[in-house]
Amino acid sequence: MDSVLKSIRASLVPIHREGYPFIAILAFVALFLGWLWAPLFWVGLVITLWCVYFFRDPPRVTPLDPDLVISPADGKVSQVGPAVPPPELELGPAPRLRISVFMNVFNCHVNRAPVGGRIRRIAYKPGKFLNAELDKSSEDNERNGVVIESGHGTIAVVQIAGLVARRIVCFTREAEPLAVGQRFGLIRFGSRLDVYLPEGAQPLVAVGQTAIAGETVIARFDGAPADRSVRVE
Known part of the structure; x- marks a missing residue:
């Protein structure tokens, strides 16, 4: 028994x-x-x-290679390309590589850190509730940005409310350490996450690809030979 x-x-x-x-x-x-x-x-x-x-929160197997960027969300890769980060992140006016993952109401909505590092800034901005798949939702929608100081520079991940999302939850605080794949937030009922990467990052996903939070490698920095170690929850 x-x-x-x-x-x-x-x-x-x-x-x-x-x-x-x-x-x-x-x-x-x-x-x-x-x-x-x-x-x-x-x-x-x-x-x-x-x-x-x-509200399921399944365990994940996270690659620990510091040269990798891991998907912060379950869902569909909706955008890959250069974009100017939101001004409240204080990352400057220059475009950065942005990778967006759209979550529908059937995806797991627990968000995980794309890289390890220390949180430099958390910036919340109220806004609209447009369809999160639209490009202008990055500028107009309610959002919460987490800026992480990593071994490859400053990386930001932005939680964006969607058409039916009405609550962004962030579990972390400024100056706290954050491990890659660690749960840092949740958005209730359909939304999107944007990851802004510094120079040197190469995207490894394409628009339309399915991503799994804490597991799917979405980008890589040039570095040493791959570290194949993982963290199993």
């Missing part, structure tokens, strides 16, 4: 604590609807199970 229980626990995907209040509220609503009219319970149950799925 113990082995069966251990097997069941090992097969279950952890749920991020940010989702607990939403899951509890939806479960209560499902029960209430079922009390009003039994068929409505099943509608509420489906929505509750979707919420459980949305």
Whole structure:
């Protein structure tokens, strides 16, 4: 029996604590609807199970090579090319390589650090809630930028709210260390992340490619031979 229980626990995907209040509220609503009219319970149950799925937080196997840049989000690579970073990041007016990953409402929304380093700046900016796949969402939408001092210079990752996203959560603080693949934030219900890289970074993904947070290599810096070590959660 113990082995069966251990097997069941090992097969279950952890749920991020940010989702607990939403899951509890939806479960209560499902029960209430079922009390009003039994068929409505099943509608509420489906929505509750979707919420459980949305807030999943699966373990990841993260490459530890310091010359690699890892995807900060699950989703589809929507943009790869030069762009001027948002002014609140204080990275200057020169364009940088920007790699964007769009998350739909079925992707895991836990965000992970693309590189290791120390957080130099966290800059939140209120804004609109346009479709996060649009290029102008990088300028107009609500966003939160995390600037990281790494071994290859300053790298920024920006959480951008989307059409239905209404809450950006950031778990870290300025001056704190950040390990590559470490969870640093979450955006609720559809959004996008932009990664701004300094000179020397070479993109390794293409528009339309699927990325996995904490695992997919999206760019590489020229450096020493590859370090194949990983961190397994």
